Amino acid sequence: MSTRFDRLALLETFVRIAERQSLSGAARDLGTSQPSVSRQLAALENRLGVVLIRRTTHDVTLTPDGLELLADARRMLGEWEAIKDRHRKDDALMGTIRVIAPVALGQSLFIKSATHFMKDHPDVTIDWWLRDDAIRFAEEGCDCWLKIGSVPDDTLIVRELARVERLVVGTTECLAQHAGIDLEAMPWLTLGPFEGNRIELFDESGTPKTFAVTPKMASDNIFAVYEAAKQGVGIAIMPRWFVASDLEDGTLIDVAPNLRAARLPVNLALASGTRRPARVEQFCEAVQDYCDVHLRVDA
Amino acid sequence: MSTRFDRLALLETFVRIAERQSLSGAARDLGTSQPSVSRQLAALENRLGVVLIRRTTHDVTLTPDGLELLADARRMLGEWEAIKDRHRKDDALMGTIRVIAPVALGQSLFIKSATHFMKDHPDVTIDWWLRDDAIRFAEEGCDCWLKIGSVPDDTLIVRELARVERLVVGTTECLAQHAGIDLEAMPWLTLGPFEGNRIELFDESGTPKTFAVTPKMASDNIFAVYEAAKQGVGIAIMPRWFVASDLEDGTLIDVAPNLRAARLPVNLALASGTRRPARVEQFCEAVQDYCDVHLRVDA
DNA sequence: GGTGCTCATACGATCAACGTATAGCAATCT
DNA sequence: AGATTGCTATACGTTGATCGTATGAGCACC
Structure with a gap:
């Protein structure tokens, strides 16, 4: 039967x-x-x-x-x-790729990589889910999970895409306004998930220095922090890639060139298994390449 | 269509x-x-x-x-x-397991493990192929490959079962006959695949000593060497598990208690993949358990 | 050149899975 | 409370894909 x-x-x-x-x-x-x-x-x-x-x-x-x-x-x-896929002679990818990414990265940096990929492969659809909370990989039908920090599920294959450099930035006006003031006493704009009221920075030799700050603003949204920093409300720790153009045109400046926050690893997680659809494999490569260019360790 | x-x-x-x-x-x-x-x-x-x-x-x-x-x-x-298998409530295994093992181990030591397994699981059939030459895993339809020495194919999952101790053995008669003679000058029985005319032994501290011997007999079959040694024709390097009972009853004795040949790793190789049939998984465990008892490192 | 094996194709027959229609049931709406 | 809507399971006739048998063609070995 x-x-x-x-x-x-x-x-x-x-x-x-x-x-x-x-x-x-x-x-x-x-x-x-x-x-x-x-x-x-x-x-x-x-x-x-x-x-x-x-x-x-x-x-x-x-x-x-x-x-x-x-x-x-x-x-x-x-x-x-x-x-x-493996036996397709033409490399025209098709089908849909499901990606889960953190909100901040997914709506700015990685989305560019994804759109590039879709342009290159017109028949590929991408489900682009942005979520910051922990996901249950087994239950969600997800091909590729981008995550900041370590991946808790050890049944997954993890590839480290980059370790993003983070530095303290602020406007020149803001700095002038608080000239001569200790870094600790500056008006800080802090990002909830990664920083509390204790901020740890490392000097060139790698030795940590902790600062007990009283944030002028605390947010769980990096764009809010970014806007506040650009308005000169205070100084904030930002990933370099996020503020690269601002640093170039002088909108923001590197407040403490000899101090850096701990690098945050950006990981890509895949369901285990020996073979994946070509579209997934190539998408991951594309993301990896994109990171190598735009998130390079020394950038 | x-x-x-x-x-x-x-x-x-x-x-x-x-x-x-x-x-x-x-x-x-x-x-x-x-x-x-x-x-x-x-x-x-x-x-x-x-x-x-x-x-x-x-x-x-x-x-x-x-x-x-x-x-x-x-x-x-x-x-x-x-x-x-995963959803079978009863753990009655069935189906066939294909194993490739080296001839010497496959016809003596491991076959016991295999027969035990078959007794425990009446509905399991085992294809037991004994071959010493290199196999092309991808082409042979093989679930489990037992091998002495390293596994050349890095697409396989490898588990080390044991590192077998090997020592020089001979009969008391043979030793008495050549009493006082240098180890190098003794009549050696050598095993083709692993030894040439240069034999390397290690003392307790692990420093190697090489002996240039002229074998009285060279064979590619360990049973032939074993028989010759028991007949007192000469001395030979044998795995301890192979001669354990002979050492106990005195048929053979440890010629050089302070010298040992290099331990040979015994490996178990599996095709990659995240899940295997329960019978394969359990068979591997059974083999592993058997080795832990009969091939333990200090035995 | 015959013989024995191989694999591919043609042709009905069968039977399993399909869709349509129906029954039963729970939750929500009125 | 009754009506309604949406859900899943079952019944039933139909369809069509797969099946086995029979046949054709080709290579190898004797």
Whole structure:
């Protein structure tokens, strides 16, 4: 019974059901009928001898077994894609890439890399989700996760893209206004997630110096901090790439050229598995190349 | 057209064809008809848009694309098995495990581990191939490769099972016969693949001493060397596990207790991939456990 | 040159998966 | 509370893809 389904298709509809949290929704996505989806799910469960999805009339939830399968299914489907891609002579990529990136980086720096990539590959769609909270990689259907700082999930493959240099910047007006004042006593603009009221900077030799500051403004949004700094409200620690043009035209200046904040690693995480679809692989390379140019360690 | 085949089944028949080097042979194995196999292969080639197997009337050869696919296909099929196994509540393993082992180890030490495993799991079949020559892992359909010395293929996952201690042994008669003679001048029985006419031994401090010997016998078979040593023909370097019982009952004795040959690593290699069938995983564990008991570093 | 094997193609037959239609059910709306 | 809407599971007839059998063609070995 039901031994004639395409097993990969079964996994495909299962993943779709899990993502849409609905059988009929998945059917619409897949361009088929709801009974067909229902049958396929039943067939998969029969083959594995496990209930994957607990379904009430209005609700659909994955069982622990289903959750476990979800990651495996996604990986296998990716590998099949990779097999297909591998034998394509023309390198016209297609399909969709799902990326999760931190908001700040995702709406400014990396989006440029992504748009370049889409221009180069017209048939590629990118799902570009910007989120700062920790993600559960196994549950989200994500091909590529950009993250600042370490990646907590050790089932993922991690590639370090860069370690961004961070420096203290402010306007000349602001500095003139507080001339002669200790760095610690300056009006600081701090970024929530990475700094508290204690700021640590390193001199050329790498020895740390901590400053206990009372921030004039604290924000969880780097653009807000950036704007405030440009308005001359205070000084802030900013990544060099973020303020590179401002440093060039003098809008902002390097307040403490001999002091630097700790470099923040920017990582790229991928689901494990030996092969990935060509579009994912090439996208990662493109991001990496972009970082090598725009986030180079000595830039 | 032909979009209704089970893609994994397609891969399955492809692998079978590649292994049997024949369409009709694969058909016999799979319990189906030859035209069906022919159609499935054609369907797979159509889907990938590549010729996988060049077939004449009497000969069947894989194209480079086909060879490339072979490894990927095997991995994917293994992962599907793993998915199935993972959800089996009963831990009754089944299926067949293909193992390639060196002749000497495979016919004596490891075979015991394998038979134990088969007793524990009645529905598991083991293909037990003993070969000393280098194998092309990608081409052979092998789940688990036991090997002495390093594994040349870096696409494989390698686990070191043990580093076997090797010592110089001989009979008391043989020693008495050549009493007072230099170790170098003794009648040596050497094992081709690992020793030439220059033998290197290490003292307790680990400093090497080389001996230029003229072997009384050289063989590529450790059992031949072993028998010759037991007959008192000469002295030989033997792994401790191989002669453990002889050392206990005095049939052979440790000729140079302060000298040891270099420990030989025994490795277990697996095809890469994130998940393997439960039977493979458990077999590897069983082998590992067996080695920990019978090949422990200090034994 | 015959024989034995190979793989590819042609042709009905079968049967599994499809879509449509229906029943049952829960939550939300009126 | 009753009506409505959306959901999933089952029943049923149909379709069409895959199947096995039969056949054709080609190479190798005797």
